[in-house]
Amino acid sequence: MHSIYRPKLFPEHFDLSCCMDVEYAVRLIDAIAAFSESAVISLSLYGEPLLHPHFAAIAAQILNHRNLSVLIETSGITEQPADTEQAVDNAPYFDRLAQVCRDAPPRSNGHLPVYWIVDVDAAGSKTYGAVHQLSDEDAERCLKQAVTFADRLAQVFPKAVWVQMTRMNENEAELEPFYRLWEKREAKPLIQKYDHLCGALPDRRPADISPLKRHPCWHLKRDMSICTDGTVPLCKEDYNRSVVLGNAFTMPLETIWQNGQDFYREQIQSCYKGVCEHCDEYYTYNF
Structure with a gap:
């Protein structure tokens, strides 16, 4: 999705050139494990990790190293774009990652094996659409999918799932309703500060x-x-x-x-x- 708080770095139409080569990723993970005693690897910087065709394998590779944990920040929109050049099948990743987490020994870095952040950014579909630049129809559908995704995640990965709102002028009025809504659920609310990328994006900070x-x-x-x-x-x-x-x-x-x-x-x-x-x-x- 093209959220207003992210830079436009990727092509309008998703293709696999947007993804890190899996062999390079595996070698990089091994290098990080050797370099750092307690790294948490975040997937991904500004993209959507669930669109990577080898997402689950990459996450599992991280967890092969006892000193590493993985943070997965996602929109929770698991359907792939209609114009994707090649099928991206990550359907088994829930069970696979959950099993890896159950089998994984305690992390030597003191963290959980996996953390999830689901970017929701709103309490209602109208604000969700404004933040993620979606039509009313698409906003209602995608918000429902993101919420369902977060609820399901929280059942599979207990105490490891947060639902995030990036706080902006555009959604400030829904900050309290958002927090109260998610405070009562298994996936917990997380309020993120807006980042204008050193002035590259408009200043949307409420404070x-x-x-x-x-x-x-x-x-x-x-x-x-x-x-x-x-x-x-x-x-x-x-x-x-x-x-x-x-x-x-x-x-x-x-x-x-x-x-x-x-x-x-x-x-x-x-x-x-x-x-x-x-x-x-x-x-x-x-x-």
Whole structure:
């Protein structure tokens, strides 16, 4: 879906060129496990992970490593676009991943094996359609599917499913109804701050919650964003790749990480340049 809080990075019509090659993905996962003692791998950065034809196999590969967990953020819309060039069959992923989780030993990183976030962003279909740029008919259908998806997930993956609202001017009036609705269900509500991508997107924030005094970026300190072709931009905000730290398919992750730490050290000296100058995400963090 083309949500108003995401950049337009992918073709209008989905095809498999949008997906990371599964063999590269497996090698990358092994490299991450060797590099990090406690990584949580998020699938995917700005795309829809359930459209990847090997999604379940990739998630299972992550869980083969005891020090890794996987975060899956999805719209919950499991039907594939009519113009998809090749069938994407992820129907078995519920049972397969659930069984992997049951068999998996406790994570050495202290996390659950799998976390799910379902992007719903509204309490009603009208607001859902406005946020995800859908017609009234499609909005009603897709919202129902996303809600059903989240409820089903919560039964299969207990205490590991959140339903997310990215808080914006467009849905602020439904913030409290959304929270009250999901607070009573197995999948729990999660309120996400709106990210204007350093000014690349319109400022839809209902409130400015940034600290009074700026500090070095949590994401430069803790995260590595990897695109489907292996390119590693400075961070998730730098979706235009104005700074490329390396390529995770061809370079050691240690080298790429050190390249990023040079920018973090600059921020310790209160030097914020490029996309960092107008960033409003430096004080947020994931795991």
